[in-house]
Amino acid sequence: MATTPATAPVLFDRASLRARLARAQAAGAATFLLERATEDMADRLLAVSRGFSSAADIWTPGDGLADALRGRVGSVDPIGFSEAEALGLPPESLDLAVSALAFQFVNDLPGVLTQIRRALKPDGLLLAAMLGGDTLTELRQSFAAAEAECEGGVSPRVAPFADLRDIGALLQRAGFALPVTDVDRVVVRYASAFAVMADLRRMGATNVLRERRHTPTRRATMLRMAQIYGERFADPDGRIRATFDIVWLSGWAPHESQPKPLKPGSARASLEAAVKGTSPSPGGGGSTRMK
Numbered sequence: 001m002a003t004t005p006a007t008a009p010v011l012f013d014r015a016s017l018r019a020r021l022a023r024a025q026a027a028g029a030a031t032f033l034l035e036r037a038t039e040d041m042a043d044r045l046l047a048v049s050r051g052f053s054s055a056a057d058i059w060t061p062g063d064g065l066a067d068a069l070r071g072r073v074g075s076v077d078p079i080g081f082s083e084a085e086a087l088g089l090p091p092e093s094l095d096l097a098v099s100a101l102a103f104q105f106v107n108d109l110p111g112v113l114t115q116i117r118r119a120l121k122p123d124g125l126l127l128a129a130m131l132g133g134d135t136l137t138e139l140r141q142s143f144a145a146a147e148a149e150c151e152g153g154v155s156p157r158v159a160p161f162a163d164l165r166d167i168g169a170l171l172q173r174a175g176f177a178l179p180v181t182d183v184d185r186v187v188v189r190y191a192s193a194f195a196v197m198a199d200l201r202r203m204g205a206t207n208v209l210r211e212r213r214h215t216p217t218r219r220a221t222m223l224r225m226a227q228i229y230g231e232r233f234a235d236p237d238g239r240i241r242a243t244f245d246i247v248w249l250s251g252w253a254p255h256e257s258q259p260k261p262l263k264p265g266s267a268r269a270s271l272e273a274a275v276k277g278t279s280p281s282p283g284g285g286g287s288t289r290m291k
Contacts, residue, residue: 008108012159013208014083017105021061021081021204030202033186034061037100037129037246040184042068044127044248045096052096052125056089058116059102061204069098085112089119096125101246103130104161105208113174123255126176131205132161133183133245138233139196146225150218159209167249176251177258184246189239193229196242 024030045052053074057066059081066076073096079087085108097116106112116126162170164181171179190196200206234240252258 008111010107011209012105012107014081014085014105014107017204017208018081018083020201020206020208024202024204025062027202029062029204030199031062031064032188033131033203033244033246034064034101036184036186038065038068040246040248041065041098041100041127041129042072044250045069045072048125054094055096055098056087056094056119058087058097058099058112058128060098060100061102065098065100087112087115087119089115091118092121092124094119094124095121096127098126099128099130101129101131103128104132104135104159109162110170110173113170113176117174117176117251117253120253122253123257124253125250126171126252127248127250129184129246129248130162130167131244132167132247133163133185134243135161135245137243138229138241139193142193142225142229142232145228146221150221150224159207161245162247164247167247171249171251174251175254177254179249179251181247181249184248186244186246188242188244189235190242191239193226193240196229196240 051074052072055069055073055076056079057069057076058079060066060078063078066078069076076098079089085106097120103109103112113126120126164183168179168181171181188199190199197206229240230238
């Protein structure tokens with residue numbers, strides 16, 4: 001019996017997203033996360049020992065990323081925002097695809113990654129950053145507690161975010177070779193929960209879930225949310241924390257020159273022998289980095 005292909009669930013109202021991004025730009029966008037991702041993108045590409053003649057910038061808000069990559073890449077063509085999530089890229093037409101802080105609002109991320117994979121030439125690179133992981137965990141927890149207490153139920157307030165493992169699996173599913181994911185955790189301190197929400201509006205990143213509540217939140221619920229946020233996530237000086245996890249993903253279109261995994265059973269030395277032949281150096285240890 002023939003099966004019907006699975007259709008990706010429509011989580012986000014991308015028409016509303018377009019309107020909110022435009023409103024944020026007109027009002028003076030909050031771009032500190034985007035600027036961080038843009039600078040990191042340029043640094044990461046500098047570490048790649050090959051040139052790129054043609055690149056596509058997929059849905060990155062503003063022109064900052066394309067500007068930062070000029071001189072590093074032959075040409076950077078912006079792909080305009082699409083509510084239908086169709087990229088319209090010819091097969092094997094790109095050396096490089098980049099995107100900064102856009103993929104977290106994609107309904108069919110596997111489909112978009114597959115479109116990019118097809119558009120890359122052999123040995124072409126995808127490098128992208130998206131919000132994921134524990135982003136806005138403090139706000140999510142505070143809203144959930146306040147609504148449960150004041151309204152007897154919880155409504156979707158903050159979009160679900162993918163984690164590293166999920167994104168790595170999606171890269172493999174789309175056919176990318178040598179997939180890599182990592183996370184850059186940014187903790188920003190604010191005077192209040194309302195200041196967090198004001199920044200989200202200036203990012204165009206307020207709630208665009210299709211199943212979001214369309215009626216105004218009760219004042220008592222908002223005040224209780226802010227109180228819970230301050231009680232649970234404040235530093236000793238009274239300022240609160242907001243977590244943003246910038247998840248980085250990269251993968252290559254397969255090419256014969258790329259490293260290949262060894263076949264099972266082909267290793268010439270055992271792990272046990274390697275472990276027995278080494279010992280920790282005196283005083284050895286790791287390092288901790290805080291941001």
